[in-house]
Amino acid sequence: MFHEKTEYRGKPVLILKRNENDRYPFSFGYSKAKLILEAIDHIKKFVAECEKEEEAKK
Secondary structure (H helix, E strand, C coil), X not given: CEEEEEEXXXXXXXXXXCCCCCCCCEXXXXXXXXXXXXXXXXXXXXXXXXXXXXXXXX
């Protein structure tokens, strides 16, 4: 994963990319970053459930 810190309208933004040439990066600012950290356990559970479903399809 690649990341880059930049600014949008004078505010800090973090950009996450799957690789250097990712055409659809994921970007967010400080307030959304805080929200993500508060919800990290829910996000981990969601990913685990989705991975289980994907494995079951194989």
